Amino acid sequence: MRDGDGLVGRTAVELAELIRTGDVSAVEVTAAHLARIEALDGEVRSFLCVAGDSASAAAAEIDAARARGDELGPLAGVPVAVKDMFCTKDLPTTAGSRILEGWRPPYDSTVVARLRAAGAVVIGKTNLDEFAMGSSNENSGFFPAANPWDTTRVPGGSSGGSAAAVAARFAPLAIGTDTGGSIRQPASLCGVVGMRPTYGRVSRYGIVAYASSLDQAGPFGTTVADTALLLEAMWGYDPMDSTSIPSAPEPALARLEDGIAGLRVGVVQELTEVEGIQPEVRAAVDSARNLFEKAGAEVDIVSVPSVEYGLSAYYIIAPAEASSNLARYDGVRYGLRAEAPPGREFDVAAMNAATRERGFGAEVKRRIMLGTYALSAGYYDAYYGQAQRVRTLIIRDFARAYERFDVLLAPTSPTTAFELGAKTSDPLAMYLSDVCTIPTNLTGACAISVPAGLDGAGLPIGVQVLAPALGEAVLLRAARALEAGFAFTARPKLGEEAA
Amino acid sequence: MSNPLTRADVEHVAKLARLALSEEEVDQLTAQLGAILEHAADVAALDTSGVPPTSHPIALSNVLRPDEVRPSLERDAVLAMAPAEEDGRFRVPRILGEEA
Numbered sequence: 001m002r003d004g005d006g007l008v009g010r011t012a013v014e015l016a017e018l019i020r021t022g023d024v025s026a027v028e029v030t031a032a033h034l035a036r037i038e039a040l041d042g043e044v045r046s047f048l049c050v051a052g053d054s055a056s057a058a059a060a061e062i063d064a065a066r067a068r069g070d071e072l073g074p075l076a077g078v079p080v081a082v083k084d085m086f087c088t089k090d091l092p093t094t095a096g097s098r099i100l101e102g103w104r105p106p107y108d109s110t111v112v113a114r115l116r117a118a119g120a121v122v123i124g125k126t127n128l129d130e131f132a133m134g135s136s137n138e139n140s141g142f143f144p145a146a147n148p149w150d151t152t153r154v155p156g157g158s159s160g161g162s163a164a165a166v167a168a169r170f171a172p173l174a175i176g177t178d179t180g181g182s183i184r185q186p187a188s189l190c191g192v193v194g195m196r197p198t199y200g201r202v203s204r205y206g207i208v209a210y211a212s213s214l215d216q217a218g219p220f221g222t223t224v225a226d227t228a229l230l231l232e233a234m235w236g237y238d239p240m241d242s243t244s245i246p247s248a249p250e251p252a253l254a255r256l257e258d259g260i261a262g263l264r265v266g267v268v269q270e271l272t273e274v275e276g277i278q279p280e281v282r283a284a285v286d287s288a289r290n291l292f293e294k295a296g297a298e299v300d301i302v303s304v305p306s307v308e309y310g311l312s313a314y315y316i317i318a319p320a321e322a323s324s325n326l327a328r329y330d331g332v333r334y335g336l337r338a339e340a341p342p343g344r345e346f347d348v349a350a351m352n353a354a355t356r357e358r359g360f361g362a363e364v365k366r367r368i369m370l371g372t373y374a375l376s377a378g379y380y381d382a383y384y385g386q387a388q389r390v391r392t393l394i395i396r397d398f399a400r401a402y403e404r405f406d407v408l409l410a411p412t413s414p415t416t417a418f419e420l421g422a423k424t425s426d427p428l429a430m431y432l433s434d435v436c437t438i439p440t441n442l443t444g445a446c447a448i449s450v451p452a453g454l455d456g457a458g459l460p461i462g463v464q465v466l467a468p469a470l471g472e473a474v475l476l477r478a479a480r481a482l483e484a485g486f487a488f489t490a491r492p493k494l495g496e497e498a499a
Numbered sequence: 500m501s502n503p504l505t506r507a508d509v510e511h512v513a514k515l516a517r518l519a520l521s522e523e524e525v526d527q528l529t530a531q532l533g534a535i536l537e538h539a540a541d542v543a544a545l546d547t548s549g550v551p552p553t554s555h556p557i558a559l560s561n562v563l564r565p566d567e568v569r570p571s572l573e574r575d576a577v578l579a580m581a582p583a584e585e586d587g588r589f590r591v592p593r594i595l596g597e598e599a
Binding site for chain 1: 504508509512513515516517518519520521524528531532534535536538539541542543545547550551552553554555556557559562564572573576577579580581582583589591592593594595
């Protein structure tokens with residue numbers, strides 16, 4: 001018996017077409033994916049909330065609309081998994097934290113509203129590191145997620161649940177957020193495509209804020225085409241987000257197969273030489289280089305020396321901004337409110353402090369403390385001010401690189417998926433996972449991770465392509481060329497009987 | 500190498516951040532934050548004289564809208580998720596120093 005009668009494992013582009021022509025119903029597609037989630041997510045734990053009833057109802061509405069002859073949106077009937085950082089009206093939104101356990105937003109984030117308007121079926125809210133702080137999904141306030149390729153290993157983070165859900169074929173599409181690499185790194189570890197758009201390209205309205213000058217929402221898919229399809233449903237100006245770019249984006253999906261003859265590709269030297277890089281990861285970048293050359297691109301090495309300081313600048317800037325953004329979780333208007341112990345009465349300050357102590361996990365507390373310190377009187381300029389100036393140096397270095405090159409090539413993650421628990425005792429070791437992805441967040445540009453192959457242990461390796469701000473079209477075209485060359489078709493053997 | 504942070508610093512910051520940390524957490528954080536700040540010190544060493552800070556990577560300025568009244572969230576929907584509510588307002592424990 002075929003899984004879901006061949007509906008599970010199809011791309012979004014395929015499913016949208018089958019639904020549009022009436023060959024399959026949206027209800028069947030949603031039911032097949034819900035059944036797979038029910039059967040197998042116990043091992044992966046990619047979902048915090050499975051929206052069974054509302055997903056089935058949304059799918060039924062798509063079928064009714066088609067029967068009426070209404071025009072269907074580009075994602076009509078396609079299941080999408082949504083990272084639990086996006087406000088979804090009437091579905092719980094926790095940001096992976098106990099401090100928001102049970103909270104239901106009174107509104108949809110702009111991105112979710114747009115996906116619904118495009119006909120997508122929100123199939124559930126995915127697991128994540130608490131408040132998007134982490135690189136392994138082990139900081140989830142509820143339970144860690146696992147990598148579908150090897151469930152003793154991490155899926156990456158912070159959008160671990162979204163990456164795992166797509167890899168496990170629980171949904172063909174997912175959305176996540178990327179503040180320091182939190183879409184690209186889990187995409188790499190889970191063998192799927194994950195992209196971070198230019199800052200301001202996708203609305204942040206209704207997304208739980210972590211670091212407001214670094215956060216950006218983006219798409220996951222099993223193919224570059226699916227990823228581009230989802231991106232085009234998400235992006236565009238939003239008056240509700242004052243950092244939203246007013247100009248319309250250049251179409252990307254339509255130009256995907258245009259080829260890359262003459263494209264100038266720079267391999268970022270410092271990122272191919274990072275401490276602890278796995279040899280197979282470096283080899284994958286070499287393969288990517290060869291594929292680019294075969295497809296007609298001109299490839300050379302480029303030095304971007306200040307990427308060395310990216311990690312340090314990020315781990316001042318992000319916690320500083322987070323300490324401000326997370327001040328709102330104080331037990332006053334929503335979420336957890338701590339009760340005073342028997343015989344004691346709280347004043348409001350004590351209530352705030354007890355609520356936050358109980359509701360936040362260790363990593364969140366660590367970053368709030370770091371950020372508060374970096375912004376406090378006497379230290380602001382030495383830490384935050386200096387990090388902002390270093391940020392300018394990094395932006396200038398990349399601008400120089402883009403005078404000679406159209407796109408850049410680098411690893412996504414220095415290693416493939418590590419074991420659950422391997423890095424949890426040393427926060428600094430965990431932070432090193434982000435060294436290749438962080439520079440893009442600091443510069444506000446766009447980047448994508450594309451699966452290249454598997455390592456000797458059968459774990460996925462991703463390579464990263466970077467483009468200048470507003471460069472989504474050339475970025476996706478380059479990614480498509482790599483995807484065609486790598487021809488990565490492997491899937492995790494989740495739930496399959498041994499042959 | 501001495502820790503840039505003392506235990507007293509951590510307690511002070513915890514108060515600013517409204518976090519009622521346990522004694523054990525204060526000890527752990529003193530060590531962990533110290534290690535992270537030392538790592539970040541390589542940033543402090545860079546020569547950034549004359550370099551302007553970047554607060555927003557894609558700079559937009561004076562993003563304004565017309566001063567027109569528009570619908571906002573429904574008050575009842577907002578209060579529905581409140582931990583404590585009274586007369587259409589969020590109810591909180593007493594603020595220190597107020598007369599009973």
